[in-house]
Amino acid sequence: MSRLRVTAVSAVISIAFVMPAAAQSDDALVKRGAYLVNGPVACSNCHGTRNPDFSIADGMEFAGGFHIVDPAFDVYAANITPDKETGIGDWTDEQIIKAIREGVDPEGDIIFPPMPSPTYNNMSDDDAKAVVAYLRTLKPVRHEVEESHWNIPQQAMPPAKGAPAPAMSDTVAYGGYIVNALAHCFECHTPMGPTGPDMSRMGAGGLEITLAPGMSVYTSNITPDPETGIGNWSDEDIKQAITEGITPQGRHVSPPMPFPWFNNMTAEDLDAVVAYLHTIPAVSNKVERTEFQMKNFP
Ligand code: HEC
Ligand code: HEC
Incomplete structure (x- = not known):
């Protein structure tokens, strides 16, 4: 009986210690993700909705629709906001990470190229998680995007190793x-x-x-x-x-x-x-x- 009580008390104490630390590390993850996405990774260079003069439409930085044409493909960048119907709000973290690093969506369809999955295949687990943590904080934007087409056989990337950054x-x-x-x-x-x-x-x-x-x-x-x-x-x-x-x-x-x-x-x-x-x-x-x-x- 007394042993049980001690256990219960120590459990409460450890929760009290663990919770603020966990909240803080989530903040750090989102901050790192914001830095990556809006800095060196530049997702919205492709995923932003463009006005006819090519400027990015207000509030549409991640809402997709940018049309990229090449002899090899005719694609529209996807809506990567957390909108459940037209974006990726229903995807799990693992599904989003697989799309980014391996170029495969949850239905098994290949999304590369030009989504730079060969580069992102080398992204560390920590950075991939940070990118997703940040994407989750975006405002969902309802924006249906047209379907992409490829004139070449597409190839998925090998499973990402997720090795830590140097x-x-x-x-x-x-x-x-x-x-x-x-x-x-x-x-x-x-x-x-x-x-x-x-x-x-x-x-x-x-x-x-x-x-x-x-x-x-x-x-x-x-x-x-x-x-x-x-x-x-x-x-x-x-x-x-x-x-x-x-x-x-x-x-x-x-x-x-x-x-x-x-x-x-x-x-x-x-x-x-x-x-x-x-x-x-x-x-x-x-x-x-x-x-x-x-x-x-x-
Ligand atoms: C989405 C495609 C794209 C990516 C990604 C990209 N660049 Fe560029 N870069 C270009 C284009 C297009 C030009 C300009 C060509 C022109 O103006 O004739 C350019 C120009 C440059 C120039 C100027 C060179 C010159 O002679 O004028 C440098 C330096 C450069 N890029 C370095 C980089 C580095 C370093 C990175 C990665 C950190 C990078 N670029 C990523 C497309 C890209
Ligand atoms: C060079 C352009 C380019 C860059 C940079 C880029 N993407 Fe993409 N991405 C695309 C295109 C085009 C598609 C749509 C492919 C298709 O229609 O299947 C896509 C698809 C996706 C998808 C699949 C969504 C869906 O509904 O099928 C996700 C998730 C995604 N990108 C996330 C990202 C993230 C996160 C970044 C930055 C880390 C990024 N992308 C950078 C071009 C790009």
């Missing part, structure tokens, strides 16, 4: 994690080979992205090649291009370079990205400059 103190490795697990730099900045991105020319640019019929941009060479890449740029030059979309020559970079989101990156994360970019192999590849500028995009 220590932030290992600047180059951590920068590599941001680039290759979060910010999907190379999915835009690598030229296409016959069967997909030509990773032997990682970062060499020249991938054609169609923004609208007749409006193509060619991604830049971001390897350290001094002639055709960014080998002659100072670290400050590179950071200005990443966060403000302005080159050392004062040229504005074209969308869909996600600089408005990258502008929210911490100084440490930016330094890590730049340190990592210095270490990738230089590839000589002269890329045609895009002529047009779009003030309102994104």
Whole structure:
């Protein structure tokens, strides 16, 4: 009898100790998720509903509908707000994480490409949970999105390993994690080979992205090649291009370079990205400059 009572008391005490700690770690998770989604991961660069002038409609940052056309696909980014009917409000955390990292929805349909699942496949378990925790805090928006179509066979990603991110103190490795697990730099900045991105020319640019019929941009060479890449740029030059979309020559970079989101990156994360970019192999590849500028995009 007295033993039982002790047990009951200690249970109450441990709950009292555990609860505030759990609440705090949820807050930390949401905060990390908000940073990732609105910073280096830039989900709404694709998942925002765009006005005809390409600006993102108010309150529709995650409501989907952005139409992305390519010879390989004709897709509409999904509504990823917690709306139960038109968004992902009914999905479990595991289902959302699988969609992000493996590119497969709960019905088993493949959603990649261009959803950057090959990059997100490398996302740590902690960061994947943080992204989902943040998505849960968004206002549900009712917005039906049209169906996507692909002209190529789609392929799901292998099961994600969820390995922890490298220590932030290992600047180059951590920068590599941001680039290759979060910010999907190379999915835009690598030229296409016959069967997909030509990773032997990682970062060499020249991938054609169609923004609208007749409006193509060619991604830049971001390897350290001094002639055709960014080998002659100072670290400050590179950071200005990443966060403000302005080159050392004062040229504005074209969308869909996600600089408005990258502008929210911490100084440490930016330094890590730049340190990592210095270490990738230089590839000589002269890329045609895009002529047009779009003030309102994104
Ligand atoms: C390069 C563009 C792009 C980026 C960046 C992107 N997505 Fe997507 N995503 C898409 C497209 C396009 C679809 C729709 C595919 C389809 O119709 O099956 C999609 C589908 C999804 C789905 C499946 C939803 C459904 O109803 O089928 C989820 C969940 C999702 N994205 C979450 C995210 C999250 C979270 C991020 C950021 C971590 C992100 N996406 C970044 C393009 C993108
Ligand atoms: C959704 C596609 C996309 C993603 C993701 C992306 N970029 Fe870009 N980036 C572009 C486009 C498009 C341009 C501009 C091309 C132009 O203006 O001709 C560009 C331009 C740049 C430039 C300017 C280079 C120059 O010579 O003008 C740098 C530097 C750059 N990106 C680095 C990065 C880094 C680092 C990342 C990841 C942290 C990244 N980009 C992610 C599409 C992307």
